[in-house]
Amino acid sequence: MSEVLLDVTGVTVRAGDRSLLSDIAFQARAGERLALLGPNGAGKSTLMRALAGDLTPDAGAVTLRGRPLPDWPLAELARRRSVMLQHTPVGFPVRVDEVVALGLPGRRHGNAGDALVGQLLDRFGVAHLRGRAYPSLSGGEQQRVHLARVLAQVWDTPGPRLLLLDESTSALDPAQQYRVLATLAALAEQGDYLIVLVCHDLPLAHAFASRVLMLDQGRLLADDTPARVLTPERLAAVYGLRSRWLDHPDGPVLHVEGALE
Amino acid sequence: MRAAEPRRWPVAPTLAALAGLLALGMVIAALAGPLSVAPATLWRGVWEGSDQPGYLVVRDLRLPRILMAALVGAALASTGAALQGLFRNSLADPGLIGISAGAALGAVSVIVLGGGALGHQALPVAAFAGALVTTFLMWRIASRGGETRVALLLLAGIAIGAIAMALTGVLTFMADDNELRTLTFWAMGSLAHSRWSDVALVAPWLLAGIVLMPLLARPLNGLMLGEQAALHLGHAVPRAKRAVMVLGAVSVGAAVAAAGQISFVGLVAPHLVRLLIGVDHRWLIPGAAALGAVLTVFADTLARTLVAPAELPIGLVMALLGGPFFLVLLLRRHGV
Numbered sequence: 293m294s295e296v297l298l299d300v301t302g303v304t305v306r307a308g309d310r311s312l313l314s315d316i317a318f319q320a321r322a323g324e325r326l327a328l329l330g331p332n333g334a335g336k337s338t339l340m341r342a343l344a345g346d347l348t349p350d351a352g353a354v355t356l357r358g359r360p361l362p363d364w365p366l367a368e369l370a371r372r373r374s375v376m377l378q379h380t381p382v383g384f385p386v387r388v389d390e391v392v393a394l395g396l397p398g399r400r401h402g403n404a405g406d407a408l409v410g411q412l413l414d415r416f417g418v419a420h421l422r423g424r425a426y427p428s429l430s431g432g433e434q435q436r437v438h439l440a441r442v443l444a445q446v447w448d449t450p451g452p453r454l455l456l457l458d459e460s461t462s463a464l465d466p467a468q469q470y471r472v473l474a475t476l477a478a479l480a481e482q483g484d485y486l487i488v489l490v491c492h493d494l495p496l497a498h499a500f501a502s503r504v505l506m507l508d509q510g511r512l513l514a515d516d517t518p519a520r521v522l523t524p525e526r527l528a529a530v531y532g533l534r535s536r537w538l539d540h541p542d543g544p545v546l547h548v549e550g551a552l553e
Numbered sequence: 554m555r556a557a558e559p560r561r562w563p564v565a566p567t568l569a570a571l572a573g574l575l576a577l578g579m580v581i582a583a584l585a586g587p588l589s590v591a592p593a594t595l596w597r598g599v600w601e602g603s604d605q606p607g608y609l610v611v612r613d614l615r616l617p618r619i620l621m622a623a624l625v626g627a628a629l630a631s632t633g634a635a636l637q638g639l640f641r642n643s644l645a646d647p648g649l650i651g652i653s654a655g656a657a658l659g660a661v662s663v664i665v666l667g668g669g670a671l672g673h674q675a676l677p678v679a680a681f682a683g684a685l686v687t688t689f690l691m692w693r694i695a696s697r698g699g700e701t702r703v704a705l706l707l708l709a710g711i712a713i714g715a716i717a718m719a720l721t722g723v724l725t726f727m728a729d730d731n732e733l734r735t736l737t738f739w740a741m742g743s744l745a746h747s748r749w750s751d752v753a754l755v756a757p758w759l760l761a762g763i764v765l766m767p768l769l770a771r772p773l774n775g776l777m778l779g780e781q782a783a784l785h786l787g788h789a790v791p792r793a794k795r796a797v798m799v800l801g802a803v804s805v806g807a808a809v810a811a812a813g814q815i816s817f818v819g820l821v822a823p824h825l826v827r828l829l830i831g832v833d834h835r836w837l838i839p840g841a842a843a844l845g846a847v848l849t850v851f852a853d854t855l856a857r858t859l860v861a862p863a864e865l866p867i868g869l870v871m872a873l874l875g876g877p878f879f880l881v882l883l884l885r886r887h888g889v
Contacts, residue, residue, distance in 0.1 A: 366787050370785065370786055371787070374785065377779075377785075380779060383642065383777050384827065385832070390832065394777065394778060395786065401774070402774055402833045402835060423559075425557055
């Protein structure tokens with residue numbers, strides 16, 4: 293098994309006397325695909341911020357390759373972990389390829405003609421948009437451009453890398469969502485990337501993730517394979533959802549029937 | 554509507570063309586004026602030395618003034634480009650966010666309240682101090698717990714600018730006729746009194762902005778995606794914010810001290826260069842500096858030749874020429 297890339301121990305984050313996260317602990321390795329699930333306000337975004345190094349927990353620590361996040365120099369951390377935020381508004385009429393080139397490291401920074409820019413745009417099916425002004429794109433197109441940018445940032449870094457994606461496919465149509473997540477899953481399976489994805493779509497999470505972390509009220513309720521985490525009992529308790537698993541020749545399928553009365 | 558496919562001019566030739574335009578503009582400016590000087594006179598004077606009146610006028614009066622115009626324009630425009638990047642707003646401009654209003658307040662205080670005792674340098678020093686104090690105030694208001702909120706900084710800057718302008722108004726009201734004349738001319742901007750000694754005094758501060766601001770291009774590029782994304786990209790955002798503000802205050806303070814208030818160039822030059830070569834601050838900032846210098850040299854040449862031997866305030870010339878030009882550009886580009 294590969295080395296532990298991400299090690300989260302006893303992470304607690306408080307805001308006033310309210311706990312946003314309580315004693316979160318898990319480990320993950322490159323090659324894994326984690327889906328971070330939970331209802332609104334469960335603490336998903338706070339946990340993502342802690343994993344990104346944006347906030348320092350009140351207790352506990354997040355370490356990347358054995359080194360606590362605060363000890364990473366900013367530039368070095370940027371070569372190792374890349375983050376896609378829920379919203380990345382872009383000021384000025386920047387061109388699509390220029391947005392991606394902002395992610396390129398070192399001397400290649402800002403070089404919109406770099407071969408990797410076209411390659412990554414192509415990977416997410418937006419190569420034909422490379423000359424367009426970013427603000428003129430649809431929400432789903434913008435998200436795919438940012439995925440390319442976020443990947444460009446760590447693409448050529450040797451060794452394991454961490455991708456943190458916060459609802460990165462929320463504006464895509466269903467087919468595009470599956471296509472983009474299949475692309476990302478394939479990357480993870482090659483072994484270099486650990487992907488942590490915040491997601492609200494349960495079947496999508498099931499299709500993408502090798503492991504599901506279920507958060508509720510700042511606690512990590514479950515951390516296991518999708519089938520073991522997404523049980524009807526748990527979905528009822530956490531989300532108030534009616535659901536069941538259906539048998540299918542290709543494997544069991546999660547069927548969400550509706551909200552509980 | 555924004556153009557869906559922004560076209561970009563190639564960066565290197567465009568920057569070279571701007572530099573060439575600046576050189577050409579400076580030569581024309583040196584030859585133009587009530588006393589017309591033949592190019593041959595200028596040429597001989599530069600290479601062989603000469604005490605012909607034409608050459609002396611150029612050497613002692615026009616050249617320092619042209620150089621000052623170029624430096625002031627370049628400093629205002631590169632600061633404008635950097636501030637627009639920092640605030641992620643193409644309307645940000647040293648004039649809008651109160652830095653130059655603070656500098657003006659400092660200068661007007663000296664004119665009206667006296668300070669002549671401090672000698673010839675009192676006015677520029679006060680303008681400089683005014684710019685630094687307003688910037689510091691903005692910074693204090695917008696900073697909490699080691700974090701500086703850029704939107705708050707912009708609002709605080711506008712408010713402090715309004716206060717400084719009101720105080721300037723109060724002082725103007727108190728001024729007598731003689732002070733008023735000095736004050737008006739100064740408030741509308743003038744390079745008429747620039748001598749080599751003045752250039753030597755303010756050039757280091759202006760150059761600080763012109764030369765150092767491009768070094769902040771990468772974090773400013775990252776900031777186009779927002780502060781958090783810029784941090785994720787590995788840019789030292791807090792340090793870059795501080796550096797832009799300090800360099801901006803220093804070079805705008807020096808510019809206002811040297812030439813009074815010249816609006817518009819800090820807004821227009823970056824905007825035009827962004828249309829030409831795009832948003833990458835590595836080229837945008839030097840490009841804006843070159844274009845800002847061209848525009849200011851051009852405006853100052855008109856200011857001293859149009860109604861010669863009298864002079865127009867350069868601030869008026871800049872706004873009267875630049876305003877309509879800018880509007881036409883906006884109308885054509887956005888098809889309003």
